[in-house]
Amino acid sequence: MGVKEIIKKNKTLFQILRLSYQKYLKAKKLVLIGANKCLPLKKDNCSAETLRCESDIKNKNYAYSLLGKNSPVCCATHLYELLCFVDDTFRKYNEEYLMVYGTFLGAVRHKGLIPWDTDIDLAISEDRVQEVEYMLKKVLDNTTYDLEIDYSKKLMRLFFSKKNRLHIDFYFYRKDENYFYIDGNVLTYKIPLEDIFPLKEYFFYDKSFFAPQTIKMLIMCYGNDVLEKSYKQWSFSDKKEIITEFIPAEIERIKLSF
Numbered sequence: 001m002g003v004k005e006i007i008k009k010n011k012t013l014f015q016i017l018r019l020s021y022q023k024y025l026k027a028k029k030l031v032l033i034g035a036n037k038c039l040p041l042k043k044d045n046c047s048a049e050t051l052r053c054e055s056d057i058k059n060k061n062y063a064y065s066l067l068g069k070n071s072p073v074c075c076a077t078h079l080y081e082l083l084c085f086v087d088d089t090f091r092k093y094n095e096e097y098l099m100v101y102g103t104f105l106g107a108v109r110h111k112g113l114i115p116w117d118t119d120i121d122l123a124i125s126e127d128r129v130q131e132v133e134y135m136l137k138k139v140l141d142n143t144t145y146d147l148e149i150d151y152s153k154k155l156m157r158l159f160f161s162k163k164n165r166l167h168i169d170f171y172f173y174r175k176d177e178n179y180f181y182i183d184g185n186v187l188t189y190k191i192p193l194e195d196i197f198p199l200k201e202y203f204f205y206d207k208s209f210f211a212p213q214t215i216k217m218l219i220m221c222y223g224n225d226v227l228e229k230s231y232k233q234w235s236f237s238d239k240k241e242i243i244t245e246f247i248p249a250e251i252e253r254i255k256l257s258f
């Protein structure tokens, strides 16, 4: 029997094999490496062993956010890696988190990180802080990540590494029968519970993450036109840039070696 005949006879089997191989390749492409495996170091990329670009005077992207530039690919990628790690861990241990502030806005408006955002904002219930701390400490062993928690300031931060201080901020929210409360920089936001729960999943690059049910929080924090316009203003300039087209920060997808 010739090869062609074999293929013809086993057409369905070959199709199944081909499809599963394609699926496997796709899944492989989507998996991001953890920080413990680090980005292949291109010149000027920050890594777990270096300072973050923003604070590294030797890096060409030094003080990028102060100078009004968008996040370099390395920094945005590391932030996304941290977020994927947190999402995986919380799902695995059945804990709840939600995206808030700029990260939630990025999910709704950019379908990813806001290009000029420099951290990730999540919230967890103040009743679960100790459980979350315990859970994260358990899974951090094989990573470069560094967890810091300040109960008095009600803040928990997960850093990319002891040296590279890119991070996720975890705000502690509280709720009563009708409202969800979360501290902002200046004031505490009081949001009706039905605008937060049940949490909804939003696509952020090619994976989905938990965030509030409606965009009420975004309107309260950033105004009614938050989805149409963004006012980008930088520390050392009076220039206010108005942005009306929204794309996510560029990130690098890394292939995982199984």
Ligand SMILES: [Zn+2]
Pocket (backbone or CB within 6 Å): 045, 046, 047, 052, 053, 054, 072, 073, 074, 075, 076
């Ligand atoms: Zn960087």
